[in-house]
Structure formats: structure tokens, C-alpha cells
Amino acid sequence: MSTPVVFIHGLWIHSAAWQPWQDLFAEAGYETHAPGWTGDSATPAATRSRPEAIAGLGVAELTEGYARYLAKLPVRPIVVGHSFGGLIAQKLLATGAAEAAVAISPAPIKGATKLPLAQIRSALPVLSNPRNKTRAVALSERQFRYGFGNAISKEESRRLFDAYAIPGPGRPIFELTAAKKDPSSPTEVDVTAARGPLLITGAADDHTVPEVVSRQAYGLYANSPSVTEYHAFAGRGHSLVFDSGWRDVAQYALGWIASLSQKELSDR
Template identity: 55%
Template sequence: MSAADADTVLFIPGLWIHSDSWAPWAALYEKAGYTAIVEGWPGQAATPAETRRNPAPLDGVGLEAITEHYARLILQLPAVPVVIGHSFGGVVAQKLLARGLASRAVAVDPGPIKGVTKLPFAQIRSALPVVKSKKNRSTTVALTRKQFRFGFGNALPKSESDALFSRWAIPGPGRPLFEATEAKKTDKSPAQIDTRLADRGPLLIIGGGKDHTVPEVVTRQEFELYDTPAITDYKVFADRGHSLVFDSNWKQIADYTLSWVAAHRVNA
């Protein structure tokens, strides 16, 4: 597979959100001349409603299984794509970039990788529906409307948060959250990424200043873990929460990434 610049962009959703939420981004990138691929996590059904009715295929799915799912997809492409991921999808995007399976990557409000030590109260509260019970490691957990409001929609009017919950929220596997919280004491953690690679493609990390699920102090520390001459950029949207890629102001974020992706074209 060629590592030359590709005109394909792969979008990876985060925990608790159906991949169809990327549809506006895919349309924007396709209008700009890219081929867009929107692909859900392994076990996610074709629609949010179907996933809610039968979330069992997502039980126990962790970061390695998710990463390998996308790696297999990428290996079928003629060239490595741009990879854009949100939340834990942002962790997977970084893992794929480190493996040479992305020409460049954008990690929006990415979940914590190994080495991140910041743990704000808002993040603890957002993760509590999962980590409060060890049995959730092997099953799926659905957020309530109120929990979604705190973790995703806190920077939005309540009416918009509720509408997004009804449209996009799905049960998600608990395992990635346990893997992230246990990373510090786990050898070869699936949340571990080589942040010293010099020969990988460009990386952009985006933080939301009002994010509760992955507070901006966490994304900033994640960025600071990178000690490499490879291009690693950081951007904060101060007034945005964890819903920033699929709420009514999604285009603000998408336009920024579109310009960054174009500016960091990788040549053959």
C-alpha cells in the first residue's frame, strides 16, 4: 500500500455515538474532492435504532478490536487514508497513524492515552455510568438523557442536547473506558501509543474548552506527550463541548480540519 497522499478520508466515531453522525462531514469532504468512508465500530448495527434494539454485538469490544477493525478496512484501500476520529475514535486514529495506516490524522477530543495523568472531576463523573461496576467491562452501557446532557451536551441548549441524544446516542461497550483508566498500571496497554515516532504523518489534536467527557486539560496533556519532530498540532475551541463534531455548529470544526488536512498534504 502506498504511503503517498490519499484522497480518501476515514471517519471513526467515539463511544456512545453512531457513525451516521459523521454524514455531514462526509458530504463536506466529498464536496472538497475527497472520497469519504464512514464506518462504525465492530458490532455496531446499520442505524442507531437497530443498535439500540440489539447492542449485544458490541459487548466486550475494546481498543485493540476496534483498531484492528479499521486496520483491516484500510489494508483493502489502494493507499492509506486520512483518518479523523472523535473521542475514543481519536485514540484509534492516533494508533493507526503510529502504525503507518494513516497519511495524517485528526483526533477530536480524543480519549486519554497511556501517560495522561490529568483526571478532572467532570471526566470522572462522565465515566461513572461505566466504571462504577466491573461487570460493565464485558457488556454495553447506555447513557440516560441526563447523563448525555452532562457528558456531551453541556455547552448546548437543553433542547438541542435532547434532540442529539434521541438521534445519535447508542449503547457503547464499557471496555475502552476500563482500558483507559487502567493504562497506567498495565504493560502493553491498548491505550499506549508511541509518541516519539519521527517518521509518522502529521497529527492534529483538537480540544473542547467546555468538554466534560474529555476536558481540555486532558487533550492538552495528550498533545504534550508527543516528543517528536513529526508535525503535531493542537487547536482548542474554547466554547465547545464533547458534542462538537455532530451538534449544530459542527461545520466550525469540520472547516478547520478540512483546511488543516489540505495544508498538510503528504507527497509521494
């Protein structure tokens, strides 16, 4: 039985954005899944119409939702996550719920303390109002352009916003900002755990998760006994997994997964 691949979307983006990846991985022989976050509806439009369904959810609840989904699969999957999905992917891998993981421009785990101005600006739609901690927050087209679509044309950014943008819970952003002083932060990952292989990638022009933040997260695994690799994509922004250049990113992830030996996937 082949190892299934489960795709985990990030904040403000619907799981429908993974469809091209699912098609590509299916062509390569993988069974694929792209379940949404707890509270997401089946389509972007339906999710936009029910923002209250995801209000108040945090990293722990979202991770638990995926852990339950993974536990129902016949074998442990490989997980591929983007942004907050990348943070969740790391948590699932560290606890043994997944065989391997790819974290693309992942939201920072506890210990990644760099805070570039671009990242602060990208988070302001949530952090500007403390009441957003218990609310669902939607980005405006202009905010989406800055946080996701800055490395692509204005026209493409607008198309992606219309196609995939959804409200997201504000709580995970507040949990990131509180992580340093929170001894039980849900963003913490056991970076010394014996686990399957992990690939972390960054994007050079990313505003939401600047490349220096992704690289610092990789550095936190310096003392890990397990395979941990890093790759940076030049000239790419936070939309890199679902914009017109998605295939380059997907092919890199697919090649990395295909290169893993059975021993690397099971020897721990």
C-alpha cells in the same frame, strides 16, 4: 488518486453523526468513509436493538477492525476521529496505517494522567459497576446531557440523543483507568514514531475529555520527529463534531488537511 478520508466515531455515538462532515469533505473533492465500530449496525436504531453485538470489545479489537478496513482501501487514508475514535486514529497513524490524522477531543492515550472531576463523572455510568467491563452500556438522556450536551441547549441535546446515541462497550473505559499500571495497555501509542502529520484538538467546555486532557496528550508528542499540532475550540462541549456548531470544527479540520503538502504526507 486523491487521499480518502475515514471518519471514526467515539463511544456512545453512531457513525451516522458523520454524514454532514462526509458531505462537506465530498464537496471539497475527498472520497469519504464512516464505518462503524465492530458490532455496530447500519442505523442507530438497529444498533440500540443489538447491544450484545458490541459488548466486551476493547480498544485493541476496535483498532484492529479499523486497520482491516483501511487495508482494503486503494491508498492509505487520512483518519479523523472523535473521542475514542481520536485515540484509535492516533494508534492507526503511529503504526503507518494512515497518512495523517485529526484527533478531536481524543480519549487519553497512555501517559495522559490528568483526571478532572468532570471526566470522572462522565465515566461513572460505566465504572460504577465492575460487571460493565463485559457489557454494553447505554447512557440515559440526563447522562448524555452532562457528558456531551452541556454546552448546547437542553432541547438540542435531547434531539442529538434521540438521533445518534447508541450503547457502547464498557471495556474501553476500564482500559483507560488501568492504563497507568498496565505495561501492555491497548491505549498506548508510540509517540516517537516517524509518521504522518497529526492534529489534536480540545474543547474548552468538554466534560467527557476536558481540554486540559487533550492538551496533555499533545504534550506527550514533544519529542516526536513528525508534525504535531494543537488547536482548542472555545465554548464547545463533547458534542462539537455533531451539534449545530459542527461546521466550524469540520472547516478547521478540512483546512488543516488541505494545507498538508504531498511531501508531509509521504516523506517518512
